[in-house]
Amino acid sequence: MTDIAKIAQPSNQIERRKGDRRKHTRIHLSRATVSRDNRRTVGEATVSDPRIHCTDVNVFYGDKPALRNVTLDIGCQEIIAMIGPSGCGKSTFLRCLNRMNDTIECCRVTGSIMIDGQDINDKSIDVVPLRAKIGMVFQKPNPFPKSVYENIAFGPRIHGLAKDKVELDEIVVTSLKRTGLWEEVKDRLDQPGTSLSGGQQQRLCIARTIAVNPEVILMDEPCSALDPIATTKIEELMDQLCTDYSIVIVTHSMQQAARVSHRTAYFHLGDLIEVGTTEQIFTKPVHQLTEDYITGRFG
Numbered sequence: 001m002t003d004i005a006k007i008a009q010p011s012n013q014i015e016r017r018k019g020d021r022r023k024h025t026r027i028h029l030s031r032a033t034v035s036r037d038n039r040r041t042v043g044e045a046t047v048s049d050p051r052i053h054c055t056d057v058n059v060f061y062g063d064k065p066a067l068r069n070v071t072l073d074i075g076c077q078e079i080i081a082m083i084g085p086s087g088c089g090k091s092t093f094l095r096c097l098n099r100m101n102d103t104i105e106c107c108r109v110t111g112s113i114m115i116d117g118q119d120i121n122d123k124s125i126d127v128v129p130l131r132a133k134i135g136m137v138f139q140k141p142n143p144f145p146k147s148v149y150e151n152i153a154f155g156p157r158i159h160g161l162a163k164d165k166v167e168l169d170e171i172v173v174t175s176l177k178r179t180g181l182w183e184e185v186k187d188r189l190d191q192p193g194t195s196l197s198g199g200q201q202q203r204l205c206i207a208r209t210i211a212v213n214p215e216v217i218l219m220d221e222p223c224s225a226l227d228p229i230a231t232t233k234i235e236e237l238m239d240q241l242c243t244d245y246s247i248v249i250v251t252h253s254m255q256q257a258a259r260v261s262h263r264t265a266y267f268h269l270g271d272l273i274e275v276g277t278t279e280q281i282f283t284k285p286v287h288q289l290t291e292d293y294i295t296g297r298f299g
């Protein structure tokens with residue numbers, strides 16, 4: 001078994017690894033023990049043909065910095081995983097990518113985040129089409145309180161993507177087929193989305209996201225509320241979807257990052273420490289902080 005295959009082993013073996021990890025001495029790194037120089041990003045943060053190009057992104061909640069000078073590209077047709085200890089800024093970064101931080105009053109974002117030649121932080125940008133272009137799937141499945149059909153049809157209808165009912169039906173069927181849900185729900189399209197299982201609800205939310213033709217799908221711990229079988233289905237789905245969309249996933253599970261992503265970005269206390277191919281990050285991390293985290297010495 002290769003090193004990365006060991007990391008990506010199925011979740012029934014993960015519990016045993018957790019036990020092993022507890023044997024390591026825990027290292028508590030305070031801001032004082034890690035100099036700013038040691039927290040410059042190492043690795044290739046940029047790609048030749050980025051879908052999203054982030055430069056010097058800083059985020060503050062009130063006066064408190066949550067992210068510092070993050071420069072990172074999101075490539076086309078890639079799955080990039082954001083990993084790091086709790087509170088390091090992974091979700092904050094994800095929310096920057098479709099201006100979800102706008103919904104937090106005390107939050108201020110600086111720097112540039114370019115997609116299709118436009119800075120998404122430009123005040124003239126309409127966030128409704130932006131959030132269709134850069135869709136988001138949350139930790140807990142959150143279907144609309146509507147039927148299965150309406151959960152999918154709602155977005156294309158408000159974005160004017162279907163000229164009539166026939167086209168709308170086609171989008172609904174295609175989106176459900178692409179997420180592998182069609183066979184499971186084709187006889188219950190009129191039932192509430194909330195009547196589906198948790199894993200089906202999460203795939204419904206992904207189907208709802210792809211129904212409006214996104215370029216990027218943001219996933220904030222999309223499997224944390226799901227069992228291992230539902231998790232496997234979502235991971236297989238991500239693998240299929242990345243041929244058309246860029247996927248950015250925040251995950252607490254290093255095994256999941258190793259299984260699904262092409263590149264991995266490691267955050268620590270608001271800094272982007274290291275970016276690289278997932279294989280390199282998990283087998284030959286360059287930065288000591290990355291190594292300490294992936295070997296379970298802290299976090």
Ligand SMILES: Nc1ncnc2c1ncn2[C@@H]1O[C@H](COP(=O)(O)OP(=O)(O)OP(=O)(O)O)[C@@H](O)[C@H]1O
Binds near residue numbers: 086088
């Ligand atoms: N709405 C908010 N108001 C104030 N501070 C916030 C808010 N959201 C996040 N923060 C702070 O910003 C920092 C980064 O939080 P964030 O949720 O992005 O981290 P994370 O890496 O995603 O954590 P976790 O893995 O626990 O979800 C933390 O110090 C957190 O307390």
